[in-house]
Amino acid sequence: MSDGRVLDILSAIDMQVNAGEAVAILGPSGSGKSTLLGLLAGLDQPSQGRVSLLGRALGELDEDARAALRAGRVGFVFQSFQLLPGMTALENVALPLQIGRRRNARGQAEALLHEVGLGERLSHLPRQLSGGEQQRVALARAFAGDPQVLFADEPTGNLDADSGRRIIDLLFGLRDRVGCTLLLVTHDQQLAARCDRVLQLDAGRLVDAT
């Protein structure tokens, strides 16, 4: 901090998520949920401690090696959708498949968009879609590579209740089909309850695990 004091955002966190498990990280704003998610996904590095993902210790990998580890095996869903504004829905979904050098990327992407109910909106740009639709594209993109792990950061945070519900149904439906591990950050108790396990975070510490 600017006055020289050290601020611990997360501390004394010891957790393990098994393959195929769905885990919710619950906590109020500022409790460090998103930071924890970033660390678990290898988007950031802890100042102390150790994080492993898919059997690899992330601390031993550099930025690019962590990216390579994610490629095709890790999916993301964000609160603010994070679609590329210049790309159509189809292009956005095909992107991870193309990066992972999968064959028939566009065909697979098209099928996924049909699955999330956007078969008629393939060539639409994000700005031509509603918030709920954008998040469905993001879901399709997240599942495009048949990921082993899916990280979701407040996936309904920007949506109305109705759209939020539909997104969650879709998310769990897709997960059931793919069978991937799910790490979900939310402050929504009901949503958290749909997961196998809930971790409660407060002021950077795990206070409860059910």
Next chain:
Amino acid sequence: MSAAALAFGHWRAASRDPGLRLLAVAVVVAVAALSSVAFFADRVERALQQQGAALMAADLVIEQGAPVPQDWLDKADALALRHARTLTFPSVIVANDRPLLVQVKAVEAPYPLRGRLRVDTPQGEVSQVPASGTAWLEGRLRDRLGAQIGVTDVGLGELQLRAAGVLVDEPDRGGNLFQLAPRLMLAYDDVQRSGLLGPASRVKYRLLLAGEADRLQQMRAWLEDRLPRGSELADLENARPELRTALERARRFLSLAALCASLLAGVAIMLATRRYVDRALDGAAVLRTLGMSAAAVLRWHLVQLLLVVIVATALGSLGGLVGQQALVSVLGDWFGEALPAPGLRPALVGLLFGLSMALGFAVPTLLRVGRVPPLRVLRREMDAPGLAAWTVWVLAAGGFFGLMVWQVQDLRLAGGMALALSAALASMMLAGRLLLLALNPLRRAGGNAALGLAALARYPQLTLLQLAGFGLGITLLLLLAVVRVDIIDTWQGSLPEQAPNHFLINLQPEERAALAELLLTRQIANSGLYAMARARLVAIGDRQVDPEDYTDLRARRLAAREFNLGFSADMQRDNRIQAGNWWEPGEPPRAQFSVEEGLAKSLGIQFGDTLTFDVAGQSVRAPVTSLRSVAWDSFNVNFFVVAPPQMALDLPVTYLTSLYLDEASEGLTLELVQQFPAVSVIDVRPILVQVRAIMERGALAVEMVFVFTLLAAALVSVAAAQVSRDERAREVAIMRTLGASRRRLLGGLLAEFGLLGLIGGLLAAGLASVSGYVIAVELFELPGRVSPDVWWFGIGGGTLVVGLVGWLATRRLLGVPPLQVLNSD
């Protein structure tokens, strides 16, 4: 899929990016401006070569003291080259019982091979060689002899020739205006019967050749082994120095204007890239979470940029082709005949230039994309570290400087621009920092204007970037809009209406007083009388001067010919000292020379060298104490080498002057010739007309290139206003949500842009004044004079235009529903 393949695959997505679109337009404008001038300059250069050929009446000339051997002619025939022989020698002719020294020239058809021979005959103007038994007489020869065309016979050796026409123009008369003896032209076969071509005669034989370049090259190679010592082989000679100077200035104006346009476009490119990168960062972070390596993300964007730039450069080159055609339609008839077709080289230059400029300006900023932390997907405020702003500017400016030097091949011009640019950027940055400091307290104030002004302080980086963008734009625009007019006025003013249009040479010392009185009583404006002597450069230091030592043709000619060594106490107004000092009036008399810098360069004369001249058998030796540049297009009396008057005391000198004769004083020429028989009057009006035309059309051409500059300046303004558009959109949305009225927000935006324009304009006016002065004095060697209008245009125009541009660029933000903006975050 590789990053490059992804970039290709997603080119449509790239084409939707507003930053990339703006960048593409900027590249198109920059390349169009540069390549249109490059195309045009290339065509003019080749036209000048053709004109040079016309000045030799051929493409290749061999000159020697012996007749041209028959096998040379046979070889020329074998190579399908056109050829004609000429010979010249001084001789005395007699007509109406008057003997007169003339320069005889005998020519055979199809002389001239290049250029045009013009002869006035009672039957009208003709352009062929004289028929057997007849001669063409130069106008002043006719006047001297009092000859009547078609009636008078002229005796040349054993020949009697009928004066059949007046020689108006002869292409290979050469650049030497001061050829003393007037010309008599006759048929080549006739002269063989004159009995004057004996072994002791001072005859120069020439073989003129013209044809295809590769055939000429073969002929040249064939001849080089056979040329006897003393023979001289000349190809394209320099055009007349008067025309050279004027054309060189016109070319500099054009280059300067084109450079300003492309520099502005470069700034627009940089600003557009900044916006493109800002928008690309979010996407890049997503790509990183999807597993792309940093290098691959960067590669993707680089390929994307490259694609856009290649397409834009090609379009720009096409634009250049159209632009140069417009220049040609204005300037083409400088050259009398059609210009050569546009070549491929300028297209390539434009392409390379556009490519490297776009990359040079864009890549330093684009590097940020490769450094974006993937965590940005969760924390949008996480920025990608870029190079420091000044590094980006320095890299871009350095790259641009390299390109400028390469493109204009003019270190002084490029250096001047680079220096001005650095000074401009430094002062913009300094002023920007001061402005930010001064605005900081406003962040706590609450008025409409304060709201806008505080926005400047909230985004210091963007503010500095915008100030630099607007400021540079206004500076270059002012430089061309106001200073250009000043410089062109001064240039045209350097050749006033009453510029000398006649030269009087070979006046004897004892005739000086009489001539001065005659000019005074007739109120004829003149440049004063100058003493001169015909002098031959014998040695530079201890080294003997031998034309054979020089490989450069101009140097060879200069070394071989006699100079007009001038004597003067004062330096001509249009001269400028480049090294050393001119002699002061009170200085103790000592022998010294001042040498024209072009001559010094050609002959390898250094400042401080001791030169030895042979003046009618007398040896004159003195050190070079100054080097001068000379404005040959001023039509004042000027000399390659000048010495103080006291050095003339023991030498055989004649006097010369230049004067302005209007239509009414035409008759004076004849009177002068009669009163001072030895004096030659040279009419330089045809050259004067040409120089004036170059000045007028040159000014017009600059106006045309200026259109590109205007376009580029508009682009910079738009790009600079767009730089902060996304930040502004968010702020406006939040403020609207908080209840700020449209009027209040608009007031803030206007105040913000208006202040940027005011400060940018103020700085720009100062910079344009200084650089305008320096450009006039240093680059164009004209007196520096910058109109105070620069300040009005700069400050008033800057505030208004930038305020307007900012308002136009951001007013739509006020109409967008706040939720739309906030949701897109």
